[in-house]
Structures are given as C-alpha cells and as structure tokens.
Amino acid sequence: MGKNVSNFGKTYLTLGFIFLYLPILILIIFSFNESKLVTVWGGFSTKWYGELLRDEQMLGAAWMSFKIAFLAASAAVVIGTMASIVMVRMGQFKGRAAFTSMITAPLVMPEVITGLSLLLLFVAMAQTIGWPAGRGMLTILIAHITFCTAFVAVVVSSRLREMDASLEEAARDLGAPPWKVFFLITLPIIAPALISGWLLAFTLSLDDLVIASFVSGPGSTTLPMVVYSSVRLGISPKINALATIIVLLASTGVLTAWWWAQRVETRSIKLPANIS
Amino acid sequence: MSWGWRSVIGVPYVWLTLFFLVPFVIVFKISFSEMAYAIPPYTDLMTWADQQLTLSLNFGNYSYLFTDDLYIRAYLSSIRIAGISTVICLLVAYPIAYAIARAEPATRNALLMLVILPSWTSFLIRIYAWVGILKNNGLINNFLMWLGIIDQPIAMLNTEFAVYIGIVYAYLPFMVLPLYTNLMKLDSSLLEAASDLGAAPWKVFMTVTLPLSKAGMIAGSMLVFIPAVGEFVIPDMLGGAETLMIGKVLWQEFFNNRDWPVASAVAIVMLLLLLLPITLFHRYQSRELGN
Numbered sequence: 001m002g003k004n005v006s007n008f009g010k011t012y013l014t015l016g017f018i019f020l021y022l023p024i025l026i027l028i029i030f031s032f033n034e035s036k037l038v039t040v041w042g043g044f045s046t047k048w049y050g051e052l053l054r055d056e057q058m059l060g061a062a063w064m065s066f067k068i069a070f071l072a073a074s075a076a077v078v079i080g081t082m083a084s085i086v087m088v089r090m091g092q093f094k095g096r097a098a099f100t101s102m103i104t105a106p107l108v109m110p111e112v113i114t115g116l117s118l119l120l121l122f123v124a125m126a127q128t129i130g131w132p133a134g135r136g137m138l139t140i141l142i143a144h145i146t147f148c149t150a151f152v153a154v155v156v157s158s159r160l161r162e163m164d165a166s167l168e169e170a171a172r173d174l175g176a177p178p179w180k181v182f183f184l185i186t187l188p189i190i191a192p193a194l195i196s197g198w199l200l201a202f203t204l205s206l207d208d209l210v211i212a213s214f215v216s217g218p219g220s221t222t223l224p225m226v227v228y229s230s231v232r233l234g235i236s237p238k239i240n241a242l243a244t245i246i247v248l249l250a251s252t253g254v255l256t257a258w259w260w261a262q263r264v265e266t267r268s269i270k271l272p273a274n275i276s
Numbered sequence: 277m278s279w280g281w282r283s284v285i286g287v288p289y290v291w292l293t294l295f296f297l298v299p300f301v302i303v304f305k306i307s308f309s310e311m312a313y314a315i316p317p318y319t320d321l322m323t324w325a326d327q328q329l330t331l332s333l334n335f336g337n338y339s340y341l342f343t344d345d346l347y348i349r350a351y352l353s354s355i356r357i358a359g360i361s362t363v364i365c366l367l368v369a370y371p372i373a374y375a376i377a378r379a380e381p382a383t384r385n386a387l388l389m390l391v392i393l394p395s396w397t398s399f400l401i402r403i404y405a406w407v408g409i410l411k412n413n414g415l416i417n418n419f420l421m422w423l424g425i426i427d428q429p430i431a432m433l434n435t436e437f438a439v440y441i442g443i444v445y446a447y448l449p450f451m452v453l454p455l456y457t458n459l460m461k462l463d464s465s466l467l468e469a470a471s472d473l474g475a476a477p478w479k480v481f482m483t484v485t486l487p488l489s490k491a492g493m494i495a496g497s498m499l500v501f502i503p504a505v506g507e508f509v510i511p512d513m514l515g516g517a518e519t520l521m522i523g524k525v526l527w528q529e530f531f532n533n534r535d536w537p538v539a540s541a542v543a544i545v546m547l548l549l550l551l552l553p554i555t556l557f558h559r560y561q562s563r564e565l566g567n
Binding site: 009010012013017019020021023024026027030040079080082083085086090095097099101103104105106107108109110112113114116117118120121123124143145146149153154158178179199203207209210214224227231235239242246247251253254255258262 | 284285287291300306375376390391392394400404407409448507557
C-alpha cells in the first residue's frame with residue numbers, strides 16, 4: 001500500500017489511541033488518590049497499594065491465577081503447536097474439517113456457553129467414572145488449556161505457513177528423521193511464535209472470569225473472581241491499585257517481547273543477504 | 277502413517293473432542309431433563325426400573341423459553357446490541373486499520389502494537405474503568421457540570437449506551453487486526469492502476485479497496501459479534517438491570533436460580549442462533565489456517 005498517512009489519518013489515529021488509553025490512564029491516576037471516592041481527587045497517596053499488599057484473599061487468588069495461567073499456557077503451547085503442524089503440514093486426512101472447526105470455534109464461542117458446557121462435562125464425568133472428584137484448580141486448568149490451545153494454534157500456524165518449507169525438505173532429503181527435522185529445523189524457526197502464543201495464552205488464562213466461575217469449586221478462587229466480587233460492591237481504589245500493577249507488568253512484558261521480536265526479525269532479514 | 281504422526285494428530289484431536297465437542301452433547305442432553313433438588317440438580321433421561329428402560333425427554337425447558345417472553349426479548353436485544361456494536365466497531369476500526377496499513381513499515385509495527393497492548397491488560401479492569409467515567413458522579417458528568425453545560429447529571433451508566441461503549445472499547449483490537457492483515461495483502465498495483473486511469477482517491481477507495489477488504493470486514497465483524505451476543509461482564513457491569521442480554525440471563529439461571537436444565541436450553545438456542553455467524557467465521561478462518 002501507499003507510504004503516506006494523510007493528516008486526517010494522523011488525527012484519527014491519535015483520537016483512536018486517546019479512546020484506548022485515556023480510561024486506563026484515569027484508572028492509574030486515581031490509584032494514587034488519598035480519597036476513597038474514585039472520582040474526586042483528595043491528594044496524593046500510596047495507601048491503597050499498602051492495603052492491596054495486606055489483602056490475603058487477593059494475594060492468594062493472584063497466586064492461584066498465576067499457577068493456573070503458567071501451567072495452562074505451557075500445556076496449550078504443546079497441544080496448540082501439534083494442532084498447527086497437523087493443519088499446516090499434514091494436507092488432507094479424514095476428519096480434517098471437524099478438526100479445524102474445533103480449532104476455530106473456541107475463538108469466538110461465548111464464554112457462558114463454554115463455561116456451562118465444561119461444567120456439565122465435569123459433573124457427568126465425576127458421576128460416571130469418578131474423575132475429576134471435585135471441582136477446583138484442576139478443572140479450571142483443563143478448561144483454560146482447552147480454549148488457550150485454539151489461540152496458540154492460530155498464532156503458531158500463521159508462522160508455520162510463512163516459514164520456508166524447503167529447509168525442512170532439505171533436512172529430510174539429507175536423511176534426518178521427522179522428529180529431528182522438527183526439533184532442529186522447525187522449532188528454532190517458529191520459536192518466536194511459540195513465545196507469543198505462550199504469552200497470549202498466559203494472559204487469556206489470567207484474565208478469565210466467566211469460564212472459571214462455572215468450573216471452579218470451593219477453595220479455588222482466581223484473581224478475576226475476587227476482583228469481580230469486590231467491583232460488584234462498588235468502586236474501590238484498591239482495584240485501581242491492582243489495575244496499575246497489572247498494566248505495568250503487562251506493558252513491560254509485551255514491550256520487551258515486542259522489542260526482542262523486532263530484533264530477531266531484522267536479524268533474520270539481514271542474514272540471507274550476508275550469505276548471498 | 278507412522279506412530280509419531282498418529283500421536284501428533286491424536287493428542288490435540290482427542291483433547292478437543294473430549295473437552296470441546298463432547299460437552300456440547302452433554303448440554304444438549306441436559307436441556308431435555310428436569311430440574312431436581314439433588315446432586316447433580318437434574319433428572320436422568322434414562323431410568324431402569326421393573327425391567328423397563330424408560331427414556332423421558334422433557335421439552336418443557338424449550339417451551340418455557342418460548343412462553344416466558346423474557347427469553348425471547350433477551351435473545352432479540354442481545355442480537356440488536358451486538359449488531360449495533362459491531363457496526364460501530366467496524367466504523368471506528370476501519371480508518372485505524374487503514375491508517376496503520378499506510379504508515380511507514382517502521383512505525384507500522386509500533387502502531388499495531390499500541391492497538392493490541394490494552395487487550396493484554398485485564399478485560400475486567402478495562403470495563404471497570406468505564407464505571408468510574410460514566411457514573412452519575414463520574415468524570416464525564418463532573419466535568420460537564422464544572423463547565424456549566426449541564427446542571428443535572430446525565431444517566432449514562434446502567435444504560436444500553438454504556439454497553440455499546442464497553443463492547444466497542446473491549447473488542448476494537450479484534451476488529452482492527454483482521455482488517456489490517458487484509459489491507460496489507462492488498463495488491464498496491466491495483467490502486468495505482470485505478471488512479472493512473474484517472475479515478476479520484478475516494479473512488480479508488482470505494483471501488484477497489486473497500487470491496488477487496490470484504491474478507492477482513494467479515495472476519496472482524498464475526499470476531500466481535502459472536503462473543504458480544506453472549507457477553508456477560510459488559511452488560512452486567514455497565515448495563516444495569518434494565519439492559520437485557522442472554523449471556524446475563526444464562527448466568528442468572530445457572531448461578532441464582534440453580535436451574536441447570538433451563539440454562540442448558542438457553543445455551544442450545546443461543547448456539548443455534550450463532551450457527552450461521554460461526555460458520556461464516558469458520559469459512560474465513562479455515563482459509564487462513566489451511567494453505
């Protein structure tokens with residue numbers, strides 16, 4: 001496409017970014033508000049951060065969410081990568097259509113439906129085979145792995161498709177067995193996509209309220225569940241403090257990953273030029 | 277096929293079948309059972325007594341959905357709210373995607389990253405941010421009253437208007453991304469050819485760019501519309517009691533009334549309504565996923 005953005009385009013983009021970032025900025029500003037009223041400025045204070053750090057329930061839920069997100073993202077990267085290899089490299093096989101629908105449908109499926117259906121599955125399984133015995137961290141984890149797998153598969157398969165397949169062919173022609181081709185050639189090339197897939201899955205899991213509410217049990221409260229119940233009671237500056245921490249961590253993480261990906265990208269573009 | 281390949285297909289296939297496909301079959305089954313004060317709180321469809329296998333299908337949940345007009349109104353208003361939000365989202369996102377696609381390659385990635393960045397922070401908290409802005413004593417009302425434009429606060433929170441803002445705000449990146457991808461693939465020589473032949477810039481846009489970005493518009497719209505129909509958090513936090521949406525009805529049926537069979541029937545009807553949009557999205561996405 002063309003190379004220039006008109007003044008209209010620049011103004012529009014600026015307005016768009018104000019729309020996206022102003023609410024977040026306001027949240028951050030009011031997290032330092034002395035007053036309990038979130039909309040009236042009562043002087044600078046960091047007391048809400050102190051209160052947040054003393055909130056045992058909040059910290060416990062945050063740790064629970066972190067564990068689930070870490071495990072769910074790791075498992076989803078493994079299963080999602082397998083799924084994308086199947087979709088991009090396998091060609092036609094029996095049941096391919098069903099397979100791709102099971103990858104694309106979770107991307108848009110309303111969360112209330114996914115949550116309800118998984119809960120009913122867990123209940124039916126507990127009735128017939130006695131497993132999972134109760135609902136808790138394990139059931140949330142299974143639910144998260146399932147929807148995260150779909151997102152990872154989309155991210156990884158787009159990278160896999162862009163990748164030069166002749167490198168794999170060359171390795172195969174030279175006699176490398178398929179697993180060796182995968183671990184020595186394919187995996188290093190698609191590694192950035194695995195990392196962004198993992199980060200995406202981690203965030204999605206950390207963020208999920210609806211599905212976790214359906215499949216959780218007593219004693220397995222995740223961070224969004226605690227945030228939701230305290231937000232229902234009204235606005236609280238403590239939630240603003242939590243929001244600020246989340247925004248800070250997420251943007252540091254994303255910016256680092258982005259900067260790193262940019263560097264890898266420019267290096268891989270320069271490399272062939274040096275060889276030739 | 278070797279053992280290795282079988283397991284590469286097998287693991288994701290079995291996982292998704294068991295935890296994505298089978299659950300829908302169970303929801304379908306339970307939508308035909310009756311609520312019971314037991315654990316689990318529904319009756320079995322098949323019972324075995326006196327050497328008789330009895331299959332009892334209860335269509336009561338479905339007929340209930342169509343007799344109590346709460347449900348029909350909730351389905352219709354969900355579709356209306358999701359539809360209007362999708363159109364607003366498309367109108368807001370298209371110029372953003374277009375401007376990013378036309379930017380210098382170096383700034384392009386940074387701009388795209390800035391669009392996506394908010395969705396990496398908590399969805400719940402971004403919706404919560406709007407509560408403080410839209411409330412009666414919130415920032416907008418305080419500001420307008422300070423300016424002297426109004427002397428009574430305008431009710432914005434707990435209205436349908438707030439739900440539109442919430443959906444557009446939360447789902448905007450999902451609309452921008454497919455549009456951007458689509459516009460980037462656009463063959464620039466077609467645009468040049470059109471303008472070389474004397475077409476005005478707006479005409480080039482209307483006759484070349486817009487029709488060629490149809491696939492991106494459909495994908496983005498479905499990515500917004502389908503989840504928005506079943507949205508729970510946004511109508512619950514911003515819509516108030518007045519705004520009726522089916523995701524909220526399902527939630528209340530399940531958590532407040534503890535009527536699992538009716539909740540299942542609500543889910544099945546929602547799924548049937550979304551079947552067409554999901555198929556549309558799937559057609560686009562499988563073209564993207566395949567070769």
